[in-house]
Structure formats: structure tokens, C-alpha cells
Amino acid sequence: MARRSRRGDAGGVARLRTAIPGPRSLELGERRKGAVAAGVGSALPVFVDHAEPGLLVDVDGNRLIDLASGIAVTGVGNPAPRVAAAVHEQVDRFTHTCFTVTPYEGYVEVCERLAELTPGTHEKRSVLLNSGAEAVENAVKIARHATGRPGVVVFDHAYHGRTNLTMALTAKEMPYKHGFGPFAPGVRRVPGSYPLHDGLPGAEAARRAVAAVERPDGVACVVVEPIQGEGGFVVPAPGFLGELAAWCREHGALLVADEVQTGFCRTGSWFACDHEDVVPDLVATAKGIAGGLPLAAVTGRAEVLDAVHAGGLGGTYGGNPIACAAALGAIDTMRELDLNAAARRIEATVLPRLRALPGVVEARGRGAMLAVELASAEAAARVAARCHAAGVVVLTCGTRGDVVRLLPPLTIPDEVLAEGLDVLEGAMQP
Numbered sequence: 001m002a003r004r005s006r007r008g009d010a011g012g013v014a015r016l017r018t019a020i021p022g023p024r025s026l027e028l029g030e031r032r033k034g035a036v037a038a039g040v041g042s043a044l045p046v047f048v049d050h051a052e053p054g055l056l057v058d059v060d061g062n063r064l065i066d067l068a069s070g071i072a073v074t075g076v077g078n079p080a081p082r083v084a085a086a087v088h089e090q091v092d093r094f095t096h097t098c099f100t101v102t103p104y105e106g107y108v109e110v111c112e113r114l115a116e117l118t119p120g121t122h123e124k125r126s127v128l129l130n131s132g133a134e135a136v137e138n139a140v141k142i143a144r145h146a147t148g149r150p151g152v153v154v155f156d157h158a159y160h161g162r163t164n165l166t167m168a169l170t171a172k173e174m175p176y177k178h179g180f181g182p183f184a185p186g187v188r189r190v191p192g193s194y195p196l197h198d199g200l201p202g203a204e205a206a207r208r209a210v211a212a213v214e215r216p217d218g219v220a221c222v223v224v225e226p227i228q229g230e231g232g233f234v235v236p237a238p239g240f241l242g243e244l245a246a247w248c249r250e251h252g253a254l255l256v257a258d259e260v261q262t263g264f265c266r267t268g269s270w271f272a273c274d275h276e277d278v279v280p281d282l283v284a285t286a287k288g289i290a291g292g293l294p295l296a297a298v299t300g301r302a303e304v305l306d307a308v309h310a311g312g313l314g315g316t317y318g319g320n321p322i323a324c325a326a327a328l329g330a331i332d333t334m335r336e337l338d339l340n341a342a343a344r345r346i347e348a349t350v351l352p353r354l355r356a357l358p359g360v361v362e363a364r365g366r367g368a369m370l371a372v373e374l375a376s377a378e379a380a381a382r383v384a385a386r387c388h389a390a391g392v393v394v395l396t397c398g399t400r401g402d403v404v405r406l407l408p409p410l411t412i413p414d415e416v417l418a419e420g421l422d423v424l425e426g427a428m429q430p
Contacts, residue, residue, distance in 0.1 A: 022060025128319030133161025157231030202239030
């Protein structure tokens with residue numbers, strides 16, 4: 001069983017005061033049942049009161065080590081001083097106008113930063129949105145408009161969101177798709193690159209994928225996660241992404257990189273495509289962009305984005321001024337603290353320890369996006385439950401549910417990360 005820290009509150013080290021969940025969380029859980037839809041799940045039913053560096057403090061005073069970052073959202077820290085200051089300043093000025101009614105500078109500045117940071121030196125444009133699913137859906141919409149084609153190619157184990165179109169793009173049936181169809185047409189799913197299970201070099205895996213596309217001339221875009229997230233933190237074999245990009249260029253399709261989970265320093269580079277020197281036509285981003293506030297974007301080639309008629313893109317809340325201020329604060333934090341280097345240090349610390357754990361089929365990932373694949377979904381659920389009981393927040397994933405994933409804040413203190421790994425090691429024992 002995972003061991004519980006006996007150290008005190010000083011120094012940012014976790015400490016449990018009650019069982020998990022504690023009495024106050026249990027009380028709130030009962031209130032939740034009468035107000036929140038049963039279909040909204042929670043990995044760990046503790047109610048958070050506040051956060052400290054690398055820690056979540058619940059309403060019972062338990063200090064939990066955060067190895068999830070709200071699913072890769074709070075990479076810059078929680079709370080993050082620059083984000084908080086930017087939000088407070090913007091709230092005092094105005095909270096909303098709707099950019100499609102009366103615009104404001106923050107939206108423009110975020111788009112300028114995205115043009116600078118996303119892969120490639122070509123001229124770019126962006127549209128700001130609210131969520132990763134909305135970004136992916138808009139990327140497909142833009143690609144269809146720009147190419148005049150309907151087809152979308154996606155991959156086994158992919159996850160792209162919960163809207164009707166993005167559910168069609170997502171591979172996993174439960175819990176994301178079950179009972180919610182019929183889904184949007186025009187989607188073709190093909191094999192991806194899963195080195196542990198297919199053993200194929202990247203170029204060969206890509207050729208296998210595109211060989212399954214029956215009508216290349218009808219494909220508007222290929223949508224790919226440079227590292228699959230919900231599908232199991234699957235890192236494609238080297239050359240896979242480059243071969244896909246070459247196929248898209250040959251056949252007039254657009255390459256859409258879903259960097260919702262991988263973007264903004266998470267993998268040790270600004271974007272995961274950077275590791276392969278791949279320049280997508282369109283990049284969908286969200287999660288880590290704004291330090292916890294809802295913001296997303298589609299960024300891409302100017303001629304592609306500008307092909308859409310005026311009024312064809314947008315939304316009431318897309319690029320909300322408070323979220324834009326948070327994004328600017330978050331990006332400043334990433335630069336000032338060199339969070340790409342921080343993610344690489346986390347990888348250097350964590351990955352060797354993951355590879356040494358008992359019962360691991362494979363340890364993999366990049367930067368601070370790391371995971372262990374286990375023998376079964378039951379094994380992964382057991383490890384996660386032990387970690388939760390010991391006060392460490394981890395998540396599971398994988399199409400088969402057999403992966404335990406780690407997404408620590410990029411600002412996590414060394415001693416907090418080390419203790420979290422100690423707990424995980426204990427949880428992995430037979």
C-alpha cells in the first residue's frame with residue numbers, strides 16, 4: 001500500500017488529516033447528488049478549497065499532491081501570480097463585450113503571441129474559442145471551407161472532444177460516445193502509430209494509415225494528436241508525423257495538429273510538433289494556454305483562416321477579455337521561468353523512476369506528459385485508487401483504461417514531486 005507522509009505542513013509537503021474523501025467532502029458530495037447531473041464524473045471526489053505550489057488543499061484540510069494539473073491546464077502553477085494579477089486587472093476594467101461586437105486589444109495580442117509561438121515562420125491568423133473540442137471542431141470547419149472537401153481522417157485511440165463532430169473523431173466508446181449518436185458523417189478512422197503494440201517504424205506506420213484512405217482527393221484534413229492524450233499518452237514512432245505531413249501536401253489535404261493537451265511547454269517544447277520539426281497547417285490549442293481560465297484557439301496559415309467569409313467564425317464568449325489577460329500572464333510565466341526546460345527536467349527525473357516500477361508494461365511520454373501502461377484496466381484502477389487514498393492525484397487513460405498518466409504542474413517543487421513518486425511506487429507494489 002502507498003505510504004502516507006508523516007511530515008508536517010511546512011515546506012510544501014503533503015499531509016492528510018482525514019480519510020479521503022473527508023467528512024466535509026462527503027457532505028458536499030451529498031449536496032452534489034441533488035444538484036449536479038449524474039453523468040458528470042469526478043476522478044477523486046474531494047472538494048478543493050485552495051491550491052499551493054504542487055498541492056491541492058481540500059475542504060477538510062488535506063494537502064494532496066497534484067500530478068494532474070486539472071488535465072494539463074495549470075502547468076504554470078496554481079495559483080499563478082502573473083495570471084492572477086492579469087485577471088484582477090482586467091476584471092476591474094471590463095469583463096466582456098464580445099469580440100464580434102466591439103473588439104479589444106487583448107484578443108489581438110493573444111493571436112499575435114500564437115503566431116509567434118506555433119510551429120512555422122509563415123504568416124498566420126488565429127480565432128479564439130472556449131474549449132479544446134470547440135477548437136478542433138472549428139479547425140475541421142475551416143479546413144472544409146478552405147479545401148471544398150468534406151472528408152476528415154483520424155486515428156485509432158484518438159480523443160478530440162465531446163461535441164457531436166468531435167465525438168465522431170474520438171475513438172473511445174465509453175464513456176464519451178455511448179448512446180449519444182448518430183454522429184457527424186465524413187470521418188474516416190485509420191490505424192495510427194502505437195510502437196509498443198505495432199512495432200512499426202514511423203514512416204511505415206504512416207504509410208499503413210494513409211493506405212486505408214480510399215479517396216485522398218476528398219480529404220479536407222488529417223487530424224492528429226502529436227502525442228495521443230486520452231488514448232494512452234502514445235508517442236508515435238519517429239517519422240510518423242513527418243510522413244503524414246508529406247502525404248497531406250501531396251494530396252492537397254490540411255494537416256491539423258490537436259495540441260490541446262500537448263501544447264504550451266507540456267512536452268518540453270512550446271508544441272509537441274516541434275520535436276519532429278513538423279509544421280501543421282492548423283494547430284488547435286486550449287488547456288494550458290490560460291493558466292486555468294477557459295480559452296482555446298485555432299492558429300494556422302493566413303490563407304486558410306482568411307478563406308472563411310466574415311462572420312463565419314466566432315462565438316459569444318470566444319476570446320473573453322479575462323481569459324485573454326490570463327493567457328498573456330501565463331505565456332509570460334512560461335517564458336520567464338523557462339517552463340520548457342522545467343518540463344524536460346521533470347522528464348529526466350520521473351521517466352527513469354517509472355521504468356523501474358514493478359508491473360509496468362511500458363513507461364513513456366515526453367516532458368511532463370508521462371505515463372505507465374499496465375497489464376489491465378483493473379491494475380491501473382487499483383494503482384490510481386491507492387494513490388488517491390494516500391493523497392496523490394493521478395489520472396488513468398488509454399482506450400482500454402490500462403494507463404496511469406502523470407501531468408504535474410511544470411512549477412511543481414522538487415520535494416513535492418519526489419514524494420508523489422514515492423507514493424506511486426508504493427501503490428505499484430503487489
